[in-house]
Amino acid sequence: MTYSNPPTVPRQSATFDDYTLSEIRRAAATGIYDIRGGGAKRKVPHFDDLLFLGASISRYPLEGYREACGTNVVLGTRFAKKPIELKIPITIAGMSFGSLSGPAKEALGRGATLAGTSTTTGDGGMTEEERGHSEILVYQYLPSRYGMNPRDLRRADAIEVVVGQGAKPGGGGMLLGQKISERVAAMRTLPEGIDQRSACRHPDWTGPDDLEIKIQELREITDWEKPIYVKVGGARPYYDTALAVKSGADVVVLDGMQGGTAATQEVFIEHVGLPTLACIRPAVAALQELGMHRKVQLVVSGGVRSGADVAKALALGADAVSIGTAALVAIGDNDPKWEAEYQKLGTTAGAYDDWHEGRDPAGISTQDPELMKRVDPVAAGRRLSNYLKVMTLEAQTIARACGKSHVHNLEPEDLCALTIEASAMAGVPLAGTDWIPGKTGL
Amino acid sequence: MPSFDLAKVPLRELNQALHNVAAGTNEIDFEVLNPRGAHAVAVGIDAPVTVDVRGNCGYYCAGMNAEATVTVHGSVGPGVAENMMSGTVVVKGDASQYAGATGHGGLLVIEGNASSRCGISMKGIDIVVKGNIGHMSAFMAQAGTLVVLGDAGDALGDSLYEAKLFVRGKVKSLGADCVKKKMKPKHLELLADLLERAGITDVKPEEFTRYGSARQLYNFNIDNADAY
Numbered sequence: 001m002t003y004s005n006p007p008t009v010p011r012q013s014a015t016f017d018d019y020t021l022s023e024i025r026r027a028a029a030t031g032i033y034d035i036r037g038g039g040a041k042r043k044v045p046h047f048d049d050l051l052f053l054g055a056s057i058s059r060y061p062l063e064g065y066r067e068a069c070g071t072n073v074v075l076g077t078r079f080a081k082k083p084i085e086l087k088i089p090i091t092i093a094g095m096s097f098g099s100l101s102g103p104a105k106e107a108l109g110r111g112a113t114l115a116g117t118s119t120t121t122g123d124g125g126m127t128e129e130e131r132g133h134s135e136i137l138v139y140q141y142l143p144s145r146y147g148m149n150p151r152d153l154r155r156a157d158a159i160e161v162v163v164g165q166g167a168k169p170g171g172g173g174m175l176l177g178q179k180i181s182e183r184v185a186a187m188r189t190l191p192e193g194i195d196q197r198s199a200c201r202h203p204d205w206t207g208p209d210d211l212e213i214k215i216q217e218l219r220e221i222t223d224w225e226k227p228i229y230v231k232v233g234g235a236r237p238y239y240d241t242a243l244a245v246k247s248g249a250d251v252v253v254l255d256g257m258q259g260g261t262a263a264t265q266e267v268f269i270e271h272v273g274l275p276t277l278a279c280i281r282p283a284v285a286a287l288q289e290l291g292m293h294r295k296v297q298l299v300v301s302g303g304v305r306s307g308a309d310v311a312k313a314l315a316l317g318a319d320a321v322s323i324g325t326a327a328l329v330a331i332g333d334n335d336p337k338w339e340a341e342y343q344k345l346g347t348t349a350g351a352y353d354d355w356h357e358g359r360d361p362a363g364i365s366t367q368d369p370e371l372m373k374r375v376d377p378v379a380a381g382r383r384l385s386n387y388l389k390v391m392t393l394e395a396q397t398i399a400r401a402c403g404k405s406h407v408h409n410l411e412p413e414d415l416c417a418l419t420i421e422a423s424a425m426a427g428v429p430l431a432g433t434d435w436i437p438g439k440t441g442l
Numbered sequence: 443m444p445s446f447d448l449a450k451v452p453l454r455e456l457n458q459a460l461h462n463v464a465a466g467t468n469e470i471d472f473e474v475l476n477p478r479g480a481h482a483v484a485v486g487i488d489a490p491v492t493v494d495v496r497g498n499c500g501y502y503c504a505g506m507n508a509e510a511t512v513t514v515h516g517s518v519g520p521g522v523a524e525n526m527m528s529g530t531v532v533v534k535g536d537a538s539q540y541a542g543a544t545g546h547g548g549l550l551v552i553e554g555n556a557s558s559r560c561g562i563s564m565k566g567i568d569i570v571v572k573g574n575i576g577h578m579s580a581f582m583a584q585a586g587t588l589v590v591l592g593d594a595g596d597a598l599g600d601s602l603y604e605a606k607l608f609v610r611g612k613v614k615s616l617g618a619d620c621v622k623k624k625m626k627p628k629h630l631e632l633l634a635d636l637l638e639r640a641g642i643t644d645v646k647p648e649e650f651t652r653y654g655s656a657r658q659l660y661n662f663n664i665d666n667a668d669a670y
Contacts (some may be wrong), residue, residue, distance in 0.1 A: 031664030133594060145544040145563060148505040148525055150486055188585045189546070189565040194660040199582060203562040204521040204540040208500070213481045217502040220457045337643030 006375020023266075024091065025043075034266040037099075037355030037365060038325060039167050039258040044275035046258070047309040047319075049422030051431060054401045062400040064151050069396040069400045070406035071290055073320045075297045076158060076227020076250040078218070084136055084158055084227055086320065087116025089407060092384075093255075093301050093324035094140045094160060094231070098121025098184040099262030099355065100328075101372035102129050103380075105365040109133030109297065111384025115392075120160060120322075122262075124186050126149045126152040133377070138229065141218070143172060145197035146188035150221060158251075159218055160229040161211070163202075163254055165260030166276070166302045171234025172200035182368040186202045194196050219248075219421040228255050234274035234302065238282035245287065245296050252287075253322065256302030261327040262365070263356035276302035278425040281412075284317030294408075297401055314395070315410035316426060330387040331380035332362045359438075444469055449476035453483065460510075463489040479519070484512050487529075504531045505546060520557075523550045526567055539576070542569045545586065551640045558595065561588045569642040580607055581617065589636055593646060599653055603607055608633055608655040610645065621656045 012018065019175040026034060055061035062069060076083035089419075092112045097105050099122065106129040110118040118136035121127075121263045125147015131137055139156030141148065153159065164170060185192040205214045214227055230244040231253035244252045256276025261269065279302055287293040300313045301322035313321045325333075336349040341361035345352065354366035362372035402414045416431040417423035422435040436438060446455040456474060463470065474495040477483050481500035484493045487510040495503070498516035508527040511583050517535030526545040533541075536554035543559070545567025552560075552569070558576030561583055570589045576630035577595035579590050584607030600617020604630070607620070616622075625648075633647035658666060 032662060143523060145565070148544065149527060149546065150508060150525070153506075180668065191660065192605075196664050197582075197601065199563065202544040203559070204502070204524050210520075213501045217482040217505050218486055219454065221484045221506055223458060223461060224454070283528075 003425070013125065014362075027189055032329055035263050035356055036269070036353040037261060038269070038353045039260040040270050040273075040275075042270055044257070044301055044418065045277050045421045047277060047312045048272050049418045050051050050312050050428065051418060052311070052315075052398055052402060052414055056318075060403045062403060062405060064397060064400055068398050068405060069196075069394050070408075071107055071396060073297070075229075075320065077301070078250045079248065080177075080222065080227040080250050081225045082222075082227075083372070085119060086118060086136070086139075088388060089314060089320040089395070090115075090304075090388055090391055091117050091138075091299065091320055091322045092119035092327050093259070093322040094120035094122045094162065095328075096124040096262060097130065098122070098124040098367070100189070100364060101375060102127065103264050103372050103375035103377045104331060106128045106133050106377035107375060107380035107384060109137070109325060110381025111327070111331070112136070112156075112387065114381060114385035117389035118157065118387065121156075124184065126147070129188075129377075129396055133211040133381075140231075142148070143186075143200060143202045144197070144204065144359065153218070153327065154222055155225075156226060158227040158229060159267050160224070160231050160253060161215065161218070161249075162231045162253045163244075164213075164233035164235065164274055165231065165261060166233045166255035168260035168264045169235040169273045170200060170267070171264055171272075172198040184367060195358075207328075208243040208247050211243075225408070227251055229299070231255060233259075234276065234279040236281040237274065238255060238286045241283040241286040241298070242290060245290055247294050249296060251297045251299060252283065253299045253301065254283050255322075255375050256300070258303030259301050260328075275299065276304075276426070277422060280313060280316040280318060281427040287317075294319065306398075307391040308398060309393040310416065310435075311407065311410055312408050316412060316428075319408065321412055326387070327384055328364055329396040330384045331364065332375060332383070333364050335362055338362055344425055345408075371413070376381055396397075443471045443473055445473040447475040448480055448483075453480055454530060456483070457485060460484060460487045460489070460491065460493070463487075463491055464488075477516075483521070484510070487512070490529075496538045498535070507531060513536070515555065522552075524565070525550070526550065536573070537571075541571075542567050545569075547586075548634075549639055555592070561586070561605070564588065568639075569638055570636055571588065572640075572642070572643070574611070577614075577615070580620075583607075587636060588630065589640075589650070590634065591598055591642070599655070600654075601659065602655040606632070606654065608650040609653065610620050610650045613653070614649075616653065619659045620653055623654045625652045 059119035062275040073089045113135040119134045120138040139160045142162045171304040229251040232240040234256040257273035297319040299320045300318040304321045358366045360366040363371040415428040459531045470491045472493045477497045479500045479562035483499045485505040488508045490509045493512045495514045500519040502521040503518045504512040508668045511527045511530045513532045520539040523531040524543045526548040528548045530549045531549040537552045537556045541556045541560045542550045545565045550569045552571045555573035555576045560579040562581045564583045564586045566585045568587045574592035580599045584603040587606045589639045590609045594613045599620030630647040
């Protein structure tokens, strides 16, 4: 009798999955860590794990299209002589000229202005395109200080001191040589074509006591006119928010790990920092304990995609949200119409993240003169404006359903969570229960 | 001469007055009394005025200066003349950390010693230090010139880009990618000019050693990983 061993279906390892195997081979072949753009791609608890309860007998809804639901937000009311007034609670996050093309930056400015909100510079300084097309422009003050100058500081509408970002809290910037064009190099005072390494810490201050003095200097230089934001990556949101307030910030910008970057190590993006959902409640708690909630405004970013996300962030206590990746998608990033070209780059529309290589088929994360012609700043700006307005309408729809006459009136009580993890992070009850892990009962 | 006694008037009045200087005015010479270690003294000036600060200052004295000549008759805390664009800042005493950090232009003269990270991320400023400088000076320095008549501490010029470094005394150690370089006639000319502008007449350019970037870290190479 012969022994027969019928073959099983080939079994892939959950630990050594296809992506992991490909990364091991890539590392062995190149001797360098993988660098990419964007934010964390791993699945983490997020706004999708929350639901609004809506109105019922005990809650009175507002009539859609008839009863007003405000969306305006004022940022910088604590110390600045000239706070920023936005029509919508959604801003455009800091993204640099250099990582993005000039037409892409112009499109962001046009779209934000049409929608009545602000856009933000990035590492590398302020370009005429973005100043000219952004009615409200926030000027980032970064560790590298590339392109940093007092003239631009004065012509900005607000200043954002960047301590960190969600994709890489504790990490510096990176712009590889392919994108250091003549113009980018000149703006950053660097030789053309080098791999630009930005510092991870500011060169002239360390710690909250120094930051307070730095903010005082920036206020003195700008005659106390500009709101001063402090941006931190999602790391220790309770303490970072409290320390930013102590340092004199008008606004705290809190960026979770889904927030994108132009380029950094994959291992950094996926393994350092907190999910956005886990950041908001500790930050709000810090503000409330200091008596500063709504006095120092909280802007949350990292994976905000829809009006539902906006409404959920505001319900948890944020004053506004900021979008980066979603804004890029709105102006054409990863559009399936370029699928054939994405395939040539070994990727597919929706997954393209080698923004640092400067070969973006959509013409957005590139300095290639031919590729960037694919971005029509006027049309792309209109698309961004449309998208921002849709998000705002969606947030209003939800707020009215919860009986709120302003999106800022949304509150944690309007929410429940679908998972225990999201319930614990957001501090709202698990759906159908009154249980919040760590707060009520076990 | 407008005079601001910081023992009597708030700092805000001084800086606002310096920012309000009108083109063509005759009131271009300012005096600051009793700074008593105040931070952000004479910051953000954008006019060809002179400011004499009589006493010691705290952080960021003359920060982001453009066009003005600021003389501190005392010592300064961290970040003097940080991000200076143009003009001249002279410190008669010593300077703490980060002197001239990220400066884009102008001349910073420190007649005493400067602490660590002098000239960090400098982007075109010229810095002359008559005494010694501390560790990690000229870290990631991109452009401009750092001249030190005394000694330099550890890790001079770490991760240096295109800034030029000249040290007359000893260098405790060089940072990653910073190397000693040959002094050429154009460098002697550059040094002679800077020394003259700094009011130094008793030192010759030939007494200095030049340091600069080896440019080995400009593009990532796994075989250089130990240097990062």
